[in-house]
Amino acid sequence: MSQVLKRTEVPAEHRWKLEDLFANQQEWDQEYQIVKKSLGKIAEFQGKLSDSEAVKQCFSLEDDISLHTERLYVYANMRHHEDTAEPTYQALSDKAKRLSVEVSEALSFITPEIIGLSDEKLDSFINDPSLSEYRLTLTEMKRQKAHVLSKAEEALLAQVGNMSQAPNTIFGMINNADMKFPKVKNEEGKEVELTHGSYIQFLESRNREVRKNAFQAVYATYAKQKNTIAATLNANVTKNIFYARARKYPSVLEMSLFGDNIPKEVYTNLIDTIHDHLPLLHRYMKLRKKLLKVDELHMYDLFAPLVEEYKLDITYEEAKRTVKESLKPLGDDYLQHLQEGFDEGWIDVYENEGKRSGAYSWGAYGTHPYVLLNHKDNLNSMFTLAHEMGHALHSYYSDTNLGYRDAQYTIFLAEVASTLNEALLMDYMLKKSDDPKAKLYLLTYYADQFRTTVFRQTMFAEFEKIVHERVEQGESLTPQELSKIYYDLNVKYHGSEMTVDKDIEMEWARIPHFYTSFYVYKYATGFSAATSFAKQILEEGAPAVERYLGFLKSGGSDYSINILKRAGVDMSTPEPIREAMGVFEQLIEDMENLVQ
Template identity: 80%
Template structure:
């Protein structure tokens, strides 16, 4: 696939089949009309949500509307993603977005009205047989009730909502639009403007002086704006503290974890377990230094390639076959669904003009999931296929086994199924290869995933925890304080074989995730849970597979921690992190052996 085709030229066998969702535009329009008339129905429940039968009828209608709205929205956006320049589907996407907003507005009275009932009335409703299918919804409402304010206060909080976006919006504008980076020299000695996108490419250069120059230029540029960016980040933390106090949470961290009903210990266990495993990270840095043949290992050497360029040419058909082989440990039932996805146009495979970049798995309840790829014939694209099909099968099995309301799983769980598939694929490739070069290439790929997903994201998570605690104790988040905290964490995480360059103290200034507070830890817990599952599946076989499939079928029918625990991964203990670290240790041993 060398030339990029227009959408109309893409052969049918390379496209997803969205007709499984809506036969044609007429069918979409018909369902759109249905939702609009059903939305008018919702209003008749206002002021009547005190007895079980009215609540059941209202919930039933809400589910019906919500399911249709979701399907309309997903279809319109997926058509839009086929060719982002096509005005027809830009308009359809806008139309579906507006409908989603209308649906939200029309049903917004339901929760507050039910929550205005007394605790006694609510407990009675939970026990009412007529509402048994909505028991979890009602229990969750009761759990949230202590943090819901009066009607007038909630209206005020809604108005504050727009202002609360300011720190994130200002940072986004500064970071993406206003910050301009100087030019740096590439390997050929040509002057090239540094950009966010090119920065990682420079850090992956084989030439250390190119890496050094890009690194120093990047952070010198941020250092010039350090007062502004520190004020922006500090404003974001202040906003979080305001919400935590207003909604009566003991801390911002506990407020952030409350939605998923996750104990603070899950967060602190992650940090403690990673601290315990830091000697492995130091060993990996020592090995990096040896493989790069440098006298000093610097922060800008972290992305430098450790092996000679190793081209793995993998066609889409080979990628499918290899992924299928590697997932055999998950059993025939799983493979049958995977094959159904391959055979029945769930996947939009190659790039075409105007197509959205990247990859995702998406869909709506009631139809199978879909996967968007922009496949290139390389190793990365094969891992992307395994990853996205992990999401797709998680959604498929959740939808098949759960009612609409409880099928959607949380972000805390989302990355587990996709990362597990990658872990099994990696295990399969490592066991099969006989070429030491290929093996080293694969090991490096996997070790860097560990480093960036578990160690680095945990370091970010620890940084967020420290700065919020300092602000909650009344300390001022000056650029000097933020830089010192960040620098000290780098020294702790990378060890004595790493020269922790002073410039790295400014890295906090370029991380957009810090404006979506206490989120990044989910990357590390998800990766650890998946690695733990993979280890159990490969060690135990069938019993572990049954537990894992049970996890995939659970959707959002219980709290994330409980769903994982039943499947054999208890994130309330440090055990899964320790299991993941034992895999990291094993991989490190294999690399050290090859490097002799």
Template identity: 75%
Template sequence: MATTTTTTALPKRADMPAEHLWKLEDLYPSQDAWNKEYEEVKGLLGEAAAFQGKLTDAAALKSCFELEDKISLLTERLYVYSNMRHHQDMADQTYQALSDKAKKLSVDVGEALSFVTPEILSLSEEQLKGFIADPTLAPYKHTLEEMLRQKPHILSKAEEALLAQVGSISQAPGNIFGMINNADMKFPTIKNDKGEDVELTHGRYIQFLESRNREVRANAFKAMYATYAKQKNTLAATLAANVTKNQFYAKARKYPSALEASLYGDNIPKDVYTNLIATIHESLPLLQRYLELRKKLLGVDELHMYDLFTPLVEEVDMEISYEGAKAKVLDSLKPLGDDYLKNLQAGFEEGWIDVYENEGKRSGAYSWGAYGTHPYVLLNHKDNLNSMFTLTHEMGHALHSHYSDTNLSYRDAQYTIFLAEVASTLNEALLMDYMLKKTTDPKEKMYLLTYYADQFRTTVFRQTMFAEFEMIIHDKSEAGESLTPQALSEIYYELNKKYHGFDGMIVDQDIEMEWARIPHFYTSFYVYKYATGFSAATSFAKQILDEGQPAVDRYLGFLKSGGSDFSINILKKAGVDMSSPAPIRDAMEVFRGLVEEMEQYVK
């Protein structure tokens, strides 16, 4: 196998072996084909304008929806192709220009179709219910039901125009935070592992917390929060302004609270949010048991907050080639059955994946694509454990898209962010289970156990604590209480004591300022999705490994459901009811198993 990961100079795109490149020709065989479709979309925009003011009967509505779908799909294809070409080599000016052209077209399409939803929502409830019941509009039933559900929260044309004008002002808290946090905040110099003076930055902070030298960790921790404490009045005012903004929109759109306004878009009941927090509270003794184990493994008398990120065991050098990674991923996903494996194999062999780094290639990894052709996956593969987990993660997304696209119409195939991480995380859970069962090296096993346990700590417990903090500060503000720096710090410190506090743990006072550096608090009530997605995937994996075929059938049904129903219903039909504690308890049972197995190694 030709390898591209060991040379110091990155190869140019033109020198990459064809078998390691994605086949974008499956989207468009030539630039001429792209140009032709681009011109077709430009022509269709004029046809869309003809429907304005005429969406009053089922025939006109059906024709308009069909045209909207055609324009949207073609635009998506043009956009995805041009951007993926651009990502192959960001220095290639041809595809930079093509990407810009597609982005401008997307804006034009958005403007041309912007009348559709408001016009339908201006109809009476009786007319909308009539459309929902009309058999000629059956392919659009879910769309119309969703519009009917949203109708009570849509305002008059004048009020909507006013809210639109407020839009740029509403972004101010997040923008101001971004400028303070990324541009104006200056951190002090501290000594690194080698005793050298190094400026503390956002990027270096986690590196310092992962240091083997405890003094380095402690100094970085104290320096970070002392710097934020100097800006606490401004940062508290900024976060409070964001909370006030959320309350304004909730009130304007007639929602009971900012939390319910945020959850309404995905039709997620408030119980899902509150139930996550309540169920995680049940398992806090288990988190604290893991922290006690962390204290023993680190060999310290008392655990501090700055000890939570340092690795518990030396990193194991697991060299896994791309071919080896594919083989292990295939083997680990055998519990999902022959059909899943057949489609996964097709993905590996039929040009879905762009494997290795080349000069100018976009960093990171993603799964993307357009309805009507297979999905695509961008990787920057290195021959290590992390890259193997990235491969199975992104192929989880890709197979989710493949199953939803091949079983549903364009409109119903688009799944929500609430569901997106379930399929990718499930693949990771099955790979981890496989690796833990296969490995015979105690050092390797301990490395895997701590790697997985820390995912539970950071993705489930930590994100739930963030979600609880958001809920508390919004509740207090809605009750008329002031969100002063002192109030925010007290709430945050008490939460840290609740989650992390046990006899051998020092919950350092400095952590009270951590609320001031979390960017997600400006995308309110979002972080809970990390915890629910991880829990749902872990629950699916547990059911598949425990029950076999019945659970596999339910899971494949989930993949094939795309966005054809509300997210919570799709999961419930597949056997994961996120409005109940069961999936979170399932995930906690897996975490308990990891902790118990680690305890055997420590004795």
């Protein structure tokens, strides 16, 4: 589609059907009133949650309120995303957000009140058959109990909450508002402004001088702020340690993993297993050097295209056909629901004026999932379609097989279903392709996903672990120390084939994820779990598919690690990461054979 349409001009077959959530505004308004009335009813349970009947009624009403609120919120925001400039839905989105806050406040007494009961009382609830559908919720409350403080202490910690946002807020201001990069020359030799958004485009330039200048300009700019940003990162680490100690966790790492009930071994196994397989990354660096025909491979060469310009024009209709064909290994049931998604108004396909950028899968329990795309006729958009439909079908299977409370899956699991679809699509494309140029293009695309999602995120995860452990042991982190830790990790990860430029020592200063501590490892574990599933499905067929569909149907009905384990991927062992590394090794071999 060449010109960008106004929302009103978008043909119905390219729009999602939000009418499946609410037929009209009047229906939305009626449901909004229902929630408002229910908030008064929930307050009646306050101070009365000491017998199982009251708990059952309270949980049932809580689910009812939460589900209606979710439906209102999702609809209002998806309408807003269709055209963000449209004032009617801006206002509706704000109204839904305010309701959401109000609901959170109204429900906030439930968990503390139940956690405040004796262990014996909690055990009696957990074992009570009349509360069986809430067993996981109650078990989880009991598990959290050891880290909940007295009422007065909790009130104090709540007041510290706003202060604890300071490091993240300050970093955001330095990074997004105050940081000004110099002008650099683009490929035409024109002086243009360097920004966060254009930096990667510069690094993807075919002109090496352009890449080098942008790279040096970015890190020279961060180096000027190194004392301030080091103080900000230090403050974030200190804040984390304060919370870990206040809540009686052995370390910040264990506190961060506690929410998802992830054993510490999952984190340490990831780092150790990636260390064992660093020779593979070093081999890939050697191959990059050969393909780029350079004597020295520099850090600014990591995003440079390895294959001459290769354009794959893929229309949306072709993308749907190819994605469906590639997901055949998942069986007829999966394909049938995928087709349903294509045909029955799940997807908002093309860009239009004012539409939210990017892509996502979203929805509310009780209605089919929705997918927002901004489809362009290229390879990337086809992979995005496969990815988002992976999320959508995960939600579909969870929602249709489980009650509201158990259907919500964790972030730890979310990326598995989407990445698995990408892995199967890639496998299909590689097997189907007989053009060496196309094959090399696909192989480098996939190899770079391993480099950025598994190796790079694990390196970030290791940096966070080292930094927190140093401060927990009473050491301080100077800008020089942070830069040394970061530089040494780059040398270790990229190996002797890479000339590790001194400038990269400042990269720690520009990673926003370091302010959401111990989060990035989930990218690497999710990618590894998905790659492991894909390998099992392609090699074993039906039994592996059965296990995988079982995973999709499990939602959040158990702890994430148990759900994966039952499906045949045990993240508490190094095995899934080893399997992913086996796939990476095969990619490198295939590339080496093509470029001999």
